[in-house]
Amino acid sequence: MSLKNGGIGLIRGDLRDYKPAHNLSLNERIRNLLSKGKTVYHLAFGESPFPVVKGAQRALKMFVHEKAYEPVAGILSLREAICEYHKINDDLELSVENVLVGPGTKQLIFLLLTIFSGDVFLIAPSWITYKPQCLVCGHNPVVISTSFDTNWKITPEMLNEILSRPVHHGRNKLLIVCNPDNPSGTAYTASELESLSAVFRKHNLLVLSDEIYGRLHHTGNHQCLAKFYPEGTIVSSGISKWAGAGGWRLGYHIYPQQLKAFQTAVMAAASHSYSCASAPIQHAAVECFRNSDDIVEYLLHTRRIIAALSNYCYRELTSVGVKAVKPAGGYYMMPDFEVVRKALNCCGIKTGQAMCDKIFEETCVVLMPAGPDFLRPMEELTVRLCYVNFDGGKALEASHKLGLSEELTDGFLEEHCPLTTGGIQALKNWVSALL
Numbered sequence: 001m002s003l004k005n006g007g008i009g010l011i012r013g014d015l016r017d018y019k020p021a022h023n024l025s026l027n028e029r030i031r032n033l034l035s036k037g038k039t040v041y042h043l044a045f046g047e048s049p050f051p052v053v054k055g056a057q058r059a060l061k062m063f064v065h066e067k068a069y070e071p072v073a074g075i076l077s078l079r080e081a082i083c084e085y086h087k088i089n090d091d092l093e094l095s096v097e098n099v100l101v102g103p104g105t106k107q108l109i110f111l112l113l114t115i116f117s118g119d120v121f122l123i124a125p126s127w128i129t130y131k132p133q134c135l136v137c138g139h140n141p142v143v144i145s146t147s148f149d150t151n152w153k154i155t156p157e158m159l160n161e162i163l164s165r166p167v168h169h170g171r172n173k174l175l176i177v178c179n180p181d182n183p184s185g186t187a188y189t190a191s192e193l194e195s196l197s198a199v200f201r202k203h204n205l206l207v208l209s210d211e212i213y214g215r216l217h218h219t220g221n222h223q224c225l226a227k228f229y230p231e232g233t234i235v236s237s238g239i240s241k242w243a244g245a246g247g248w249r250l251g252y253h254i255y256p257q258q259l260k261a262f263q264t265a266v267m268a269a270a271s272h273s274y275s276c277a278s279a280p281i282q283h284a285a286v287e288c289f290r291n292s293d294d295i296v297e298y299l300l301h302t303r304r305i306i307a308a309l310s311n312y313c314y315r316e317l318t319s320v321g322v323k324a325v326k327p328a329g330g331y332y333m334m335p336d337f338e339v340v341r342k343a344l345n346c347c348g349i350k351t352g353q354a355m356c357d358k359i360f361e362e363t364c365v366v367l368m369p370a371g372p373d374f375l376r377p378m379e380e381l382t383v384r385l386c387y388v389n390f391d392g393g394k395a396l397e398a399s400h401k402l403g404l405s406e407e408l409t410d411g412f413l414e415e416h417c418p419l420t421t422g423g424i425q426a427l428k429n430w431v432s433a434l435l
């Protein structure tokens with residue numbers, strides 16, 4: 001019976017409607033169009049445009065012969081380098097025992113959610129993967145909705161109100177915070193994290209602080225939550241974003257000393273699922289955590305390029321009345337096209353998805369609606385805009401040539417990031433024509 005109809009009956013009842021990551025399937029559709037020679041302004045996929053940092057590339061060649069199954073938690077030299085990195089940058093006193101390395105943070109978050117028992121809280125908007133992971137791990141997450149007025153951030157009051165509800169009394173509670181955030185690009189300041197930590201402490205909250213975009217804070221001013229709430233924070237980070245190494249699949253979690261039993265259980269699940277992260281990649285990744293001149297330069301240049309682009313996108317879109325919070329880190333923003341709602345209503349368009357389809361049809365700009373994928377309402381006209389559709393290798397080279405003392409002008413961006421700036425101009429014209 002269950003072997004019929006493509007095996008649909010084999011799927012857990014609550015997951016019959018389970019879909020693949022929407023952003024990945026959308027990317028496939030765009031690739032198809034591009035291969036047919038169409039100019040597409042692909043502002044919907046958030047992958048680092050920059051090459052993997054040179055030192056790590058060289059190291060990978062050197063370590064290609066490494067073939068052993070390594071310790072589940074990760075090789076010692078990498079865990080030491082991660083501890084040293086966080087000591088220098090975040091003033092954290094860590095031991096290698098606190099660090100768990102895995103094949104990307106997606107996998108580590110998944111295992112954490114598999115082991116965790118209690119209520120999970122997500123912030124809306126939220127990264128596209130947290131909720132589907134919760135569902136497959138048997139959690140029905142509580143969504144805390146934020147708004148443009150709080151810069152898409154949670155506030156202590158908002159959080160306190162939700163955590164104080166009787167339904168959560170006496171239960172374990174896990175909150176996932178993304179800082180800097182995907183999709184909104186906002187980042188929490190030190191004082192915001194300090195105030196939030198008082199609420200975390202009051203409610204004995206476990207917080208998974210997803211800081212994968214931390215090193216891409218546009219002014220290099222990322223604040224690690226473990227500085228403010230060390231006893232209850234699990235820091236999630238890796239090399240996928242800032243080091244341009246998403247396909248290398250390497251991430252890590254830092255557990256607080258107090259959560260040894262929980263960490264041990266997650267590690268046991270790691271040992272029974274992925275065994276260890278790829279050995280050559282781990283050896284090469286050590287390079288990423290050295291504060292070498294190479295890396296410092298790479299970061300200064302890549303950050304200034306994305307910061308300049310984010311300013312450009314923000315300035316141009318808001319100039320025609322699109323509402324947006326200025327991004328502070330990462331390479332996303334979440335503009336709200338409410339300004340064209342009336343005009344869109346006239347042609348029967350009432351959802352973010354329908355608007356994005358129309359934009360694609362009329363401008364060749366690809367956007368994802370924030371909508372339910374990012375835990376926003378379907379009818380909201382917010383979109384996730386990724387401003388990294390350009391040849392990062394060439395832009396990096398041009399930025400080096402220019403030197404750090406020179407500002408990156410609009411001319412620089414238009415020359416080296418034409419598909420991003422072109423897409424923004426197309427969007428701006430599209431909005432203007434509707435007003």
Ligand SMILES: Cc1ncc(COP(=O)(O)O)c(C=O)c1O
Nearest residue numbers: 104105106127182212238240251
């Ligand atoms: C917010 C966020 N967290 C985690 C990840 C996953 O990163 P990794 O490549 O380490 O699995 C991504 C990548 O898309 C992300 O955007």
